Amino acid sequence: MSNLRSLTFDAIIIGGGGSGLRAALELAKSGKQTAVLSKVFPTRSHTVSAQGGITCAIASADPDDDWRWHMYDTVKGGDYITDQDAAEYMCSEGPKSVFELEHMGLPFSRFDNGRIYQRPFGGQSKDYGKGGQAARTCAAADRTGHALLHTLYQNNLKNNTTFLNEWYAVDLVKNANGDVVGCIALSIETGEVVHVKAKATVLATGGAGRIYASTTNALINTGDGIGMALRAGFPMQDMEMWQFHPTGIYGAGVLVTEGCRGEGGYLINKDGERFMERYAPNAKDLAGRDVVARSMVMEILEGRGCGEKGDHVFLKLDHLGEEVLGKRLPGIVELSKTFAHADPAKEPIPVVPTCHYMMGGIPTNVHGQAIMQDADGNDQIVNGLFACGEAACVSVHGANRLGGNSLLDLVVFGRAAGMFIEGALNEGIDYLDASESDIDAAMARMNRWNESGGGESVPALKAELQDIMQNSFGVFRQEDNMKDGVQKLAELRGRIAEAHLADKSNAFNTARVEALELDNLMEVAEATAIAALERKESRGAHSRYDYPDRDDVNWLKHSLYFPAEKKVGKRDVNFKPRTVDTFEPKVRTY
Amino acid sequence: MVTNITNLGRSGLSDWLIQRVSAIILALYTLFIVGFLLINPGLDYATWSGLFAQTWMRIFSLLAFVSIAAHAWVGLWTVTTDYLKHTAIRLAVQTAIILAVFVFLVWGIQVLWGA
Amino acid sequence: MSTLQVSIYRYNPETDSAPYMQEFQVETHGRDLMVLNVLELIKEQDSSMAYRRSCREGVCGSDGMNMNGKNGLACVTALSDVVKNNKLVLRPLPGLPVIRDLVVDMGIFYKQYERIQPYLQNDEPAPAIERLQSPEDRDKLDGLYECILCACCSTACPSFWWNPEKFVGPAGLLQSYRFLADSRDTATRERLADLEDPFSVFRCRGIMNCVAVCPKGLNPTRAIGKIREMLLANAT
């Protein structure tokens, strides 16, 4: 069966978003045979939608700014299950990465002195929380992600990176020793299926926000890398941790950047009250996202929501004036007019917490190497497999990511993975080739769809999955409801395994891609659900009515979901940064 | 840099400039002739040929004819390269245009000085 | 009446020898959907319908198509903006080879983008921090860097239809000027030298079809004019 054509590279990077392109750039510069395989043309990746900025202590807004303050905020923001060695690496290496981006041409906004413009974002402080609000998010108006992604793509062109655009990675290929030696990939344009052989396979496939019915995420965010890794038997870390962004446009789910609040906007309830003053007296609207999202839901549940149904709140920006809006938030003005029919210069934007970011993912070290556990519960490197960006869980975001830290994560750890792989390739990597049966195993899922003769349709099953996740695993969670959700998902899994792909044509068959994506959504949803049910505490984005408090005795840990047994284990959080003192867990208030 | 056999070594910039300069000359010439005809409603041969007997008018007219030649060639070359995708046909048409432009120019000179 | 009549350009290379228009009825329940939502509803009826989409908020540039005769992004085009007489006609972007249905081969469009060397060039050693740029210099990039490469403009441009291999097209030229206008870029002379021929820039006839369709409200015609000014200044 496995008479597939094969393509061979030193490294294959799956995903053409920010982290994938940053890793590719590093490898392309080194002259390694590198290819970026992306299911969309790279600049269509979801990084393009990032708005507010990239948080980094470049000491522009404040010459005394310190990366250690940023690290403190990051650890606290993550409710202390942030790995401190990773946060240390990201925050200290960050400025280098941001300056690199600037040198590559990223059109950052500027201060009068010519330095990069920085704006305040949620959860940012000076002097380890003692010095008040910081302004640490470097911005290109409110199109920072767009500017960043295009800059990275442009520099990959400059460095002659090989692109396999509109190719879809189906499954990982493992050899007899369990090493990852590439993947099976489908050319969307022609329908051809190939075996991509590589000494390093990097999953830079981004998030999976599409497991929820309401999300800020692009339609392509279906957790393909997570699905592939889970099917290959690798564990996932902290999958219960999903960030709900406070300001998704009501009804449409489109993101409205936290930068709006950084520039001085604030949330109001139906009485016009700036309610965040009650929930976070100091940081107010710039508290951590989990805190703000929960506060909004509380307002709505207590009857102070806006609109006919009282099911959202308002983001007020009109007091900023048209000039600030036009200069700093032009994209928001555009989006609000298009999707909320509201001109922010005149009226507030209706917003509601909306699924936004997956803090969990493939556990990795700071070099992007994927990690699993051996029989004794010790970390063990997965040979050949790397991850970076949202698909990875390094973990710098812990239980709740700070705004602007995702873009920094992308470039810092994309670069780190690229550098590490370059070094490893220089030292020499030699894994056993995949056998025919190994390749057949990786082809099984695709063959199942191609041979399907009847069954339920993909869009209906997808909608059902999204509703289950929305109803049982939202901002607030509860045992009974989650158990119900887990059960429904288990039943849904059976139906998806029998679902039907009606169109079996080859040329640009998007129905086939959507069917393959559905499997991945299923994997991510189930990992999320089971991990959420297991973590019996409230921490960061994971809030439970039945366990309202943080439980550091039992759960100052990463959760680790093992797909084969569908069981959840634990993994130690790293509390040993190399150059600074450990930030000890404290009560988290803003 | 895109090159084309019928560019004849020109640059797009000089084409563009030629087109503008010749346009202005032709605009002025047109305004002049139309104005002349309007203020001389009962124009007779003597006035008419008298005008063209003047050296400055001959120079002005020659300038206009050269402008026509340049303006037409640049314009029609653009049009033919846009719409005529078959090389042989395009070349044939362009050759015809060059010939016509040449004929008009010689004819014009003959009209001005030949009589 | 809330049943929308939708007519869509269909072509599947494996089964069709030529493209044809197919009619669909879509129940909108009176909602002012985006065209992309209509396509999603149609895909539920007919899973073989092919189109590209990603961000669904007008920033990724995937779903450029021709809607009732005008190019635009399906995800940010509301039915109320485009539908006339309850009829919606969807066709692929004009002038590019059709791979299937509404999906076009963007190869030549990307090639023109790559041709203008769309990356900052600066041969001076980089400083330890960022290169400084005044807010005024940075303002010059506004209206240029926001391009999402959706190709709505270039495929609305007759000059691009007739000379796709030679005329860089509005999108490519907008990006060309984005780097010419960047105070940090030092390759201005080389960039200009590469644009002097009669096709790359000078095929623009200023008809502004590009401006009329740009979903981001950008103005390639003005950028092309600025390039011409720079070429002129450079040559004299």
Added chain:
Amino acid sequence: MNSKRPVNLDLTTIQFPLPALTSIAHRITGVILFIGLIFAFWALDKSLSSAQGFAAVRDVLASNILAKLIAWGLLSALGFHFVAGIKHLLMDIDIGVTLESGVRKAQITVVVSAVLVILAGVWVW
């Protein structure tokens, strides 16, 4: 790559904004004027050759309906080409390079040249 791929370029399905239509008209009038040069040079040559020649041109223009139509057509084409050319020159110096003013200028071009076409007709007859 499959070179047999169809291309959607059925011009009847594509909306053309006014500035595009005036541009096409600019082209068409340009080609017409080039062909019309034959008549213009003939008239110039004949009218300058002798008094009889001058009278012949006058008579033809005064009495021959076909000649009148050709003269009117060429003058109309000239009028439009002239006005649209001015519009081009204005855009070259960065005047009216926004969508609104582009459409406005195209409208003005149409109106002004329509007036010129009428005036040319009045003149010829």
